[in-house]
Amino acid sequence: MSDTRPLIEMKNIDLIFGTFQALKDVSVSFDSGELVGLVGDNGAGKTTLIRILCGMHAPTNGEVYFDGQKINRFNPRLAIDLGIETIQQAVGLCNNLSIARNFYLGREPVKRRFGLPFLDFEKMRKKSESVIREFGLRENVSADDEVEILSGGERQSIKIGHAVEFKNRVIIMDEPTNHLSVREREHVNRLAVQLKEQGLLVIYITHAINQVHGISDRIVILENGEKITDIKSRDCTAEELINIIRHGGRVGLAENRG
Amino acid sequence: MTASSYKQFFRQHHEILVVGVAIVLVALFVTISRGMWASPYNLASILQVTATLGIMALAESLVITSGEIDISVGSTFGFSAITYLGLVPHLGSAAALIIALAAGFGIGALNGFLVVWFRLPSLIITLGTLLIFQGLCIAVTAGFSFSIPWAHRKNFVYQVLGGGNFLGVNTAVFWMLGLFILFQMILFAMPYGNRLLAVGGSSQTAHSRGISVKRVKFAAFALCGLLAGFAGVLEAGKLGFADGSMGRLMELQAIAACVLGGCALAGGRVSILGVLMGTFLLCGIQSFLVIMGVQPQWFMLVLGIIVVSAARADRVFRDWVLRGA
Numbered sequence: 001m002s003d004t005r006p007l008i009e010m011k012n013i014d015l016i017f018g019t020f021q022a023l024k025d026v027s028v029s030f031d032s033g034e035l036v037g038l039v040g041d042n043g044a045g046k047t048t049l050i051r052i053l054c055g056m057h058a059p060t061n062g063e064v065y066f067d068g069q070k071i072n073r074f075n076p077r078l079a080i081d082l083g084i085e086t087i088q089q090a091v092g093l094c095n096n097l098s099i100a101r102n103f104y105l106g107r108e109p110v111k112r113r114f115g116l117p118f119l120d121f122e123k124m125r126k127k128s129e130s131v132i133r134e135f136g137l138r139e140n141v142s143a144d145d146e147v148e149i150l151s152g153g154e155r156q157s158i159k160i161g162h163a164v165e166f167k168n169r170v171i172i173m174d175e176p177t178n179h180l181s182v183r184e185r186e187h188v189n190r191l192a193v194q195l196k197e198q199g200l201l202v203i204y205i206t207h208a209i210n211q212v213h214g215i216s217d218r219i220v221i222l223e224n225g226e227k228i229t230d231i232k233s234r235d236c237t238a239e240e241l242i243n244i245i246r247h248g249g250r251v252g253l254a255e256n257r258g
Numbered sequence: 259m260t261a262s263s264y265k266q267f268f269r270q271h272h273e274i275l276v277v278g279v280a281i282v283l284v285a286l287f288v289t290i291s292r293g294m295w296a297s298p299y300n301l302a303s304i305l306q307v308t309a310t311l312g313i314m315a316l317a318e319s320l321v322i323t324s325g326e327i328d329i330s331v332g333s334t335f336g337f338s339a340i341t342y343l344g345l346v347p348h349l350g351s352a353a354a355l356i357i358a359l360a361a362g363f364g365i366g367a368l369n370g371f372l373v374v375w376f377r378l379p380s381l382i383i384t385l386g387t388l389l390i391f392q393g394l395c396i397a398v399t400a401g402f403s404f405s406i407p408w409a410h411r412k413n414f415v416y417q418v419l420g421g422g423n424f425l426g427v428n429t430a431v432f433w434m435l436g437l438f439i440l441f442q443m444i445l446f447a448m449p450y451g452n453r454l455l456a457v458g459g460s461s462q463t464a465h466s467r468g469i470s471v472k473r474v475k476f477a478a479f480a481l482c483g484l485l486a487g488f489a490g491v492l493e494a495g496k497l498g499f500a501d502g503s504m505g506r507l508m509e510l511q512a513i514a515a516c517v518l519g520g521c522a523l524a525g526g527r528v529s530i531l532g533v534l535m536g537t538f539l540l541c542g543i544q545s546f547l548v549i550m551g552v553q554p555q556w557f558m559l560v561l562g563i564i565v566v567s568a569a570r571a572d573r574v575f576r577d578w579v580l581r582g583a
Contacts, residue, residue, distance in 0.1 A: 096455060098458060101455075104452075105464070117448055119448060121447075142500070
């Protein structure tokens with residue numbers, strides 16, 4: 001792996017739904033070991049951009065490279081195989097299933113008996129149990145408990161733990177701290193920094209700059225489907241960035257300062 | 259056992275409610291009917307009805323678990339029954355069985371195809387196929403009924419397929435038990451079951467984990483048709499004749515049995531034991547009403563009351579076990 005090549009490179013991406021252009025000529029790249037804040041107001045195109053990375057939309061125009069390889073087909077399975085995992089508030093866990101079952105959903109380990117595939121419950125429990133302990137869930141939660149009984153923060157922790165256990169290379173967190181208590185929010189943000197320190201690429205989507213400015217290396221701002229800012233976090237203050245969003249990108253950093 | 263650990267047990271075994279109700283009702287029936295309900299003859303007949311309705315309810319529960327509904331199972335049942343009976347005299351039981359099962363599977367697959375690939379609501383699609391195949395049943399039988407000459411009923415395969423008894427009960431009962439054990443394994447101990455439950459619980463999550471929601475739902479519909487068809491074959495074997503009205507309204511009883519058994523109509527929650535007990539309760543109540551000399555029409559009314567109360571009781575029970583978890 002060369003050091004100069006970015007892990008993900010998106011070039012001149014357009015995405016058009018019917019008559020609506022959701023993304024306009026967006027070019028952006030991401031490196032391993034980086035925590036990037038992807039910021040923008042509601043409807044700016046953050047989630048749409050990310051959905052291309054997780055294979056749910058194919059771009060109308062433009063190219064996407066992963067680790068130098070051009071991506072030609074976009075489907076969720078491929079994104080999973082490449083090690084891209086998205087953590088979303090509403091999606092990612094089935095409330096009706098136990099933690100252990102959720103953990104291996106879609107790649108269930110099996111033991112063959114009489115040629116039939118039976119779930120390997122022992123393995124499922126063991127690994128999810130270790131994540132439950134490692135990612136700070138309550139003491140009395142077991143791998144056999146349904147997700148239904150977990151708090152919002154615990155659910156996020158499980159999803160993040162899942163992404164780590166499966167040795168993913170890219171973790172996309174889509175508004176990961178909405179509806180969380182202050183303590184849980186800090187816990188999730190700490191996990192995001194830990195993941196980055198382990199060498200993963202973390203893309204942290206939020207509409208609140210303050211949320212991500214302190215923990216990120218770089219901030220990318222989208223507005224109306226266009227990229228309007230891409231800057232190292234230490235080169236600007238949160239207030240300056242908020243001002244950019246407030247003016248819909250019509251004000252640049254320099255004018256802002258002047 | 260502490261309070262929270264038995265709540266966890268109830269949370270994971272919601273069929274406990276219907277099992278409890280079944281025990282109470284059986285005790286009541288036995289006492290009130292002064293042994294008539296529990297006579298060996300009556301029990302054997304309840305079990306036979308439970309077997310065919312139970313397999314149909316099992317079929318329905320697969321589709322319900324996936325978050326859809328199939329109200330065409332009654333006509334799938336009837337269509338397969340007529341196919342089987344119409345062919346037994348010409349082709350023998352084994353070949354007739356295969357063709358009847360293929361018919362059931364085909365109807366299920368058609369439902370699945372229309373629901374999954376045309377993204378149409380399953381209630382509407384299966385209402386359509388319900389009418390289509392009910393119409394075909396009536397057209398094929400042309401107002402008459404198919405029946406099997408006695409000579410054919412002696413045949414071993416025919417006897418095994420619901421046409422005879424084994425250990426004092428209809429052979430269909432053993433098929434039902436076998437299928438319930440098989441589907442208990444498939445649903446709770448195999449990857450397909452895990453995915454089916456996930457699709458019913460949150461199809462978006464299932465999709466995001468790379469599961470083909472379409473394929474899982476299609477398989478549920480196809481299996482449903484296959485099982486409903488098999489139930490039709492067993493019932494036809496038992497009766498030895500079939501007319502165009504066979505299976506009519508049975509879809510409603512099958513759905514009622516699922517609701518009684520603690521299946522969530524929104525999907526994602528199912529209990530095989532619950533479905534079995536739900537079916538047994540319905541059949542037991544029906545038989546009790548007959549024994550007590552109640553007009554059969556009243557069964558529908560009782561059925562309705564039971565379904566509504568079951569839905570309500572299930573909600574109360576669920577809220578209780580989730581509280582303070």
